[in-house]
Amino acid sequence: MNAPSSGEWQPEVERRLLQLVDEALERPAESRDVLLIERLNNEQDLLAKARALLAACVRAEEDEGPFATRAAHFAAPLVLADTSHEAAAQARMRAELWDRLQDAFVGRYTLERELRGGGMARVFVATESALERHIVVKVLPPEALAAMSAERFRREVQVAAQLQHPHIVPLLAAGVAGNILYYTMPFVKGESLRDKLERDGTLSASETVRILRDIADALAYSHAHGLVHRDVKPGNVLISGNHAMVTDFGVAKAVSEATVESTITGVGIPLGTPAYMAPEQAAADANIDARADLYALGCTAYEMLCGHAPFTGSVRQVLAQHLNTPPEPIETYRPDVPPDLRALIMQLLAKDPAERVQRTDDLLTILEAMSTSSPGVMGLDASVADSSWRAVIRRKQPARVAAFFAIGSFAVLAAAYGLVISLGLPWWVLGTAAVLIAIELPIMFFTRRMERNRADAGVIGAASFRSDPLTHWLTWRRASTGGLLAFAALGSATAVYSAMRLLGVGPAGTLIGAGLIHERQPIVLADFVNRARDTTLGPTLTEALRVDLSQSPVVRLAEPSTLSEALQRMQHAPTAAMSPSLAQQIAAREGMKAIVTGEIDPLGRGYVLSAKVVAANDGRVLRAVRETSADDAALISAVERLSKSLRERIGESLRTIRATEPLAAVTTPSLEALRDYTEGTRIANSGESVRGVELLREAVRIDTGFAMAWRALAAVLNNQDAPPDQWVYAGTRAFQYRQRLPELERQQTVGFYYYFINSDLPKAAAAYRAILDERPDDPIALNVLGLVLMEQHQFAAADSLFERGVVSHPQLDPYYANLVWDKLRLKQWTAAESAISRWARALPRDPSVGVMRALAAADERDFARADSLADAAYPQTRDDPSWRQYTVELQASLSEVRGQIATAERYLRDAMDMAAKRQNGPAYLRVSLQLANIQVRYRNTPGAGLAIMAAARTRFPLDSMAATDRQYAALAHFYYGAGQVDEARRLLASYERAVPEGVRRGDHDIDGVIGDLAQTAGRVEEAATQYHAWNNGGPCVECGLYELGELYDRVGRRDSAAIYYQRGVDAGADVRIRVDADHLAVAYQRLGELAEQRGDTTGAVENYSRMLDLWKNADRGLQPTVRAVGARVRALSRQR
């Protein structure tokens, strides 16, 4: 052989080679060897081996070699040789025996055919010549005769032949023919149970019982006659019609008795069949009795149900298992078999004969009960009907009582659990029920023993059989009555407890029950007094407690806005820390009944948390609860327990308490994250939004599913005008994890998502309405629902919401601003003015009030007043650069509308500088657009406009801005106006790529651009449709009107053009001055011309005059136009 190194068995080497071959096979054939050399260049012997292996694998790949065909074909000759040899040998033997037997039987029996033999014996059907009847001849193996006394065998068979029973196939005779030992019996038409099982596999439970019953009947009869079968097995049971008959009765015994030599198994004569042999039989116990037959019957029954005998394997293994191994439970194979039957069979299979059913009569009784109780499907209920066998079972089967008890216990516990959950009972009810059951367990078992003794003594019931008073007393009836009374007592205790709770009596009474506070009456939550070293714990745990209490439908916390307003009235900062004494003052002032205070005390590595409900008027402690937390990690759950006990004491039902989401599930399981969240929102609210955002980002980094923090992050980012993709991301995350929010926050998240992120106004409105149903003055819902309604053009409804906001929260400015804008849009100038005045009164220092006044005047087209108001507003905006820039932009528009283009340009340059200084790209872009538009509209120098935009876009490239800040629509509209249609088209395409579809849906300005492009392509109707969509889609009531006028004008539909110009001039708008600046003068002039053309001199003069009035101080560059219009007016006046 080869070198020892390659001859040794080293699986890892083989594995390596095989992997190498795998790699090589991947390569082209010519480079494979190179690979092997590369890898194995230092291992020459392995290289040789690898080459050989690779070659073999390549050959194999080409399907050569001995294993290419399938094993079946490859091994076919072996199989054929085997079977043909076996068949030939058997046929030879069969023919031989047949001849010998027929010779021996001459004159008495005529052999007709051979039946399939069972085991060693061979079976023939023959005709008995004298009686012309069919009989069965069974022949023992020729070797048997050598070991047996033929005469003895014959006599034993004669004894067995005395048996007369409908379920026994009687033996007729036994004899010796030549050297062959045989016995005969009547031929019974039918098949053996063995054949039936081979054919059907398994039997149904009811059929099994029927067959078992017949066998038991036969066995009971023979056992009563002192005869044990010793070889009960499916092969010895004949099924004839509906009946089963046992054959070969006494044969085993006869063989055994007749055997002279002790080593009978050595000659292969069966003394019972291993698969069905009772342990005592397998152990060659000489004194086997009827119970061995019952064991064999058990094996037979097992096989009928499971399809195989309890034990399989070699004879040695099977015998060993009979002695030592418990059979696999029947339910493993047949879970459908009724438990009674399974238990009975398993009992028959007991290793110890004393544990089996002791008397065959008993077994017969049980089986008869089973077979008559229900002919079809048997079950526990059906079998209960027959008390006679129940009595037997009860005595014999300890498992049964255990099962009853287990089911009963389970039912009681399930019922208790159901009641605890559905009625909101305390958990101790379930605990006590469990304890009662635990106490009853030993009583039940003791009673069972007593009853069993009594039953064995033939006395069922309480009749005395022993003097011990306790055992005398203990009966099933008394034990169960005692159990029932115990549970009744538990029920009463529960009822009394619940009543006391509801009435507010005693220690279980609730605050609401006692009338001390009312349901949903606001209470103030004071900050935790924190005596632990970690100072952030106070606010963090207060927030946790706030969230959990806010989930309660009964307890209601005073809203933050109420508190901050109260604080302001008390000359405190609105974000002042809520100390217990401050909380009590506020509660007392605002007419609230109670406050909740909490304390944190360090305790080793853990903490003690306590909370009290304190009366607001006199500081009396109404209820106090306390929880401990082993360490930081357990704090959140400790707060949750604390809150739930508080809620329970206050009077919330246990059912709703249990129904609330776990605190960790609606906030976060991480204390760190909760801490960052609390701190982050606090800091952000106090104005440090950058640091606040950092902390909130940290919170969601720790717990990425922390929806509350995502929501806060989205809100803060949105409020501070951060790039939209940031809050879009945060808001989407919050929406995604919205299941982890308490109800109100969830609705707010949903509303935010559907309003700002994935525009779906009805869904957004539904969410905010749900919030307002719960909290009618919720500040956010009031504002955003108003905005949503505005977009849906339901301005009156929107106004009423903003009104509500102004009334409930006079300190918050968005309601005023939205109210003002809405009134401007509806051209309700007085209402707008009065709203601004209320705003100014409520928030005198608000930098936007002055600008808003100027804007209102500008929108009303009182430009002179607007001018002076804007000038006055400018100094107010000293500390607010964005409002300052806005003021300048307004001044620019005021100049532009009156044709003072150069002034407007100066203002706009200023505004651009401001925006650049603030590094505010979107604002810079907005102002640049206005400036560029002026070049196109009034200077007629589109090139200058394009240059301005090019510069602006170089300075602040679109890519540097958030997608939603890029003003795609306005940009595209500008390029369209400047004649750069391709650029407009490019921008439209970028817009569709860059802005998510959900956000686009809420944006209608782009409809205008699509209209522009359709117009360029000459598709007038489509353009008109788009402009209409722009006008109807969003909150914008003025959009698209001038565009429609120009469109119709361009195609010569002058009447339509006049209508839409007029509507443009008449339309309201929140910032109408911007629209006017671009269009008003031109629209007046064109309206005049159109009127003149249709002969409407009055209309023409009116519009021309308005134009002249507007541009009376216009730049010199525009004066030719003004003069021309003036000439027309004079001409028309002369005509009149």
Next chain:
Amino acid sequence: MPRLSDSTRDALATDESMQGMHVLDRLFPVVYEELRRLAHRRLRSESPGHTLSTTALVNETYLKLAKERGGDFQSRERFFALAARAMRRILVDYARRHHAQKRMAQGERISLAGLEGTDALLVTAAQVTERADLLIGLDDALDRLAEVDQRLARVVEYRFFTGLTEEETAELLGVSSRTVKRDWARARGWLLHELSGSRAAPA
């Protein structure tokens, strides 16, 4: 559905990592017995040639056993793994019996007429013995291969002993057909190399 006892489930789980036939599934005897019975009955019937398809036998066995004790086989894959092993043992048992009993007289021939996929019509006793030797050698070598790479051994059991196609094998092993094709080549290459006597028989 009958539930598997925990010990059975453990056995099923560990069997995966076991090699060769050393540790057998509790269900192995059942599958083996059923297959053997079915195979035997088939072979006893008049025209063995037409029905000697291990694939058909295994499929038929699967249908029968899945109906009777479906829950026992957690999956079809599980069953086929057992069946492939059982088929292997059945065929190898024939080879071993042939060895032990020298079933054929010298000069006797076996007709393979009607057996699809075979080229020779008559096989001599010497050839049969040679095949028996090869099959027994293969069985041993396959045990060793399983030590080296369990999957390669499984591929041989499926492809060669059960007669499954590349695609069927791939599906049962949860790999691509291409992998099975290459594994099959590597496994056969390795076995041929192993049986060609490149290694000294382990002492």
